Amino acid sequence: MSGPLETDYLVVGTGAAGMAFTDALLSHSDATVTLVDRRHAPGGHWIDAYPFVRLHQPSAFYGVSSVPLGRGTVDATGLNAGFHEKASADELRAYYTRVMDQHFLPTGRVRHHPCSDHAIGPDGGHRITSRLTGAVQEVRVRRKWIDTGYLEGRIPATSPPPFEVAEGVRCVAAGEIVRVADRPERYVVIGTGKTALDTCVWLLSQGVPASAIQWVRPREGWWVNRRFYQPEEGLPQFFAGVGLQLKAMAQATSVDDVFARLEADGIFLRVDTTVTPTMSRGAMVSEAELALLRQIGDVVRRGHVRRIERDRIVFDSGSVPTSPRTLHVHCAAVGLARPASRPIFEADRVTLQPLFWGFACFPAALLGVIEATITDTAEKNRLCPPIRYWDEPRDYLSSYLARMAYERASAGHPTVAAWAQGTRLNPLSGLRAHADHPLVVQTREDVKAYGAAAAGNLVKLLR
Ligand SMILES: Cc1cc2nc3c(=O)[nH]c(=O)nc-3n(C[C@H](O)[C@H](O)[C@H](O)COP(=O)(O)OP(=O)(O)OC[C@H]3O[C@@H](n4cnc5c(N)ncnc54)[C@H](O)[C@@H]3O)c2cc1C
DSSP states (O other), X not given: OEEEEEEEEEEEOOSHHHHHHHHHHHHHXXXXXXXXXXXSSSSGGGGGSOTXXXXXXXXXXXXXXXXXXXXXOBOOSSTTTTSBOOOBHHHHHHHHHHIIIIIIGGGSXXXXXXXXXXXEOTTSOEEEEETTTOOEEEEEEEEEEEEOOTTOOBOGGGSOOSSEEOTTOEEEEGGGGGGOOSOOSEEEEEOSSHHHHHXXXXXXXXXXXXXXXXXXXXXXXXXXXXXXXXXXXXXXXXHXXXXXXXXXXXXXXXHHHHHHHHHHTTSEEOSOTTSOOOEEEEEEEOHHHHHHHTTOOEEEOSSSEEEEOSSEEEESSOEEEOOTTEEEEEOOOOBSOOOOOOOSEETTXXXXXXXXXXXXXXXXXXXXXXXXXXXXXXXXXXXXXXXXXXXXXXXXXXXXXXXXXXXXXXXTOHHHHHHHHHOXXXXXXXXXXXXXXXXXXXHHHHHHHHHHHHHHHHHHHTO
16 A cells, blocks of 8 residues: 545545536635546446437536536437537546546646545545555545545446346347347337436437337336526526426425426426326426327336246236347436435535435535535535435425525525526526516516415425
């Protein structure tokens, strides 16, 4: 073991959250930062993502605050036509490498340890072990270590299917379908989340007929309409969506009623309008993608898959036939982790967790600003009570309520509030440029009329 490495902060994880946090910390302090990740390059799960993945939101709001992502273009063709560009996995990987190599490392305050595992030894000390050489580096952390892995999600590429697969059954993780050589007779896509949705969209876009796809959907999901989440010229409608949500939340008589009203407004969408969704994870779709997905008529709703045998798929309830000429596509990883919350700020540690509903990079960067600019740990935690990742429709509402509480609390911290009003990671920071737009003027009235009532009614609906 070589001599100890000294650093102010040790950031474990160079995914989107660790990178956004570090960028904010570097911009708001003179701290030194050591970054470690078991992956070979910065970008977190994007390094192993399926090849046809894209952000589901515009690139404009993603990444680290100080380095723009994308070129601000609007797609002219395809299923995202008319909407702002969404980065592909390749673009995200190149972006995070550029942020590390051209922005972080040249500060002279950053060290990067890829292909390395972080662990805390029995003596409480931090250790980084190279996966390539086995070399162990002891790290003395002067201020805090940042745990970005507490909520580390699972993706199909790096986690086996949560069901048994018998010998002779063709079953691959989502990303592997691009490499299929022996053309299958039929595809069975297993999963309800964003990966399954992307896989179905991709197969259909490649010309696979809808009749050759069976979609196993243990749950039905609510999806957010991308039309309401566009930057620049789209911001007045973005803000109008906020007003519509507050109105629905103020007037609804149940959680399902909130969603029914927002579906009528076009903000929430579902693939099958005859089934009540039990899932809401906040991923965005375009109406064009939805129209494509609705072509798939063979939908199986029998709960979770327990095992796939050569001639049948066995579920929680019952089974359906299959065959060795069918390709089963595993899109059933759990996704975002939801362990019990723990305080975000502790004397020697920051545990990155969500604070409210919103795009992932904004809260991670916000926590970096708060760490650098507020000294009192109790005050930081008062401002930032963590919430669990949303999964069910009611979680969307409680995380929205948390956002309202955060907005009120942050008004007492002018430096933090000023940063939030200027960063591109906060979509509504650009709204000032549209202050006189009729939708913005009207929505300001709606916010005044329904804001407090929405907060009060949500507390009742969530009891
Ligand atoms: C398919 C998909 C699409 C998505 N699209 C969007 C989107 O459009 N917009 C959005 O806001 N969010 C999106 N998300 C949510 C996504 O989770 C976040 O955007 C973000 O990428 C998560 O970053 P993270 O840093 O929290 O986690 P990760 O990307 O999982 O990074 C955590 C890193 O920590 C490392 N690590 C953990 N523990 C250790 C250890 N002990 N030693 C060494 N390294 C360790 C891991 O190797 C990993 O690289 C998407 C998620 C998925 C799966």
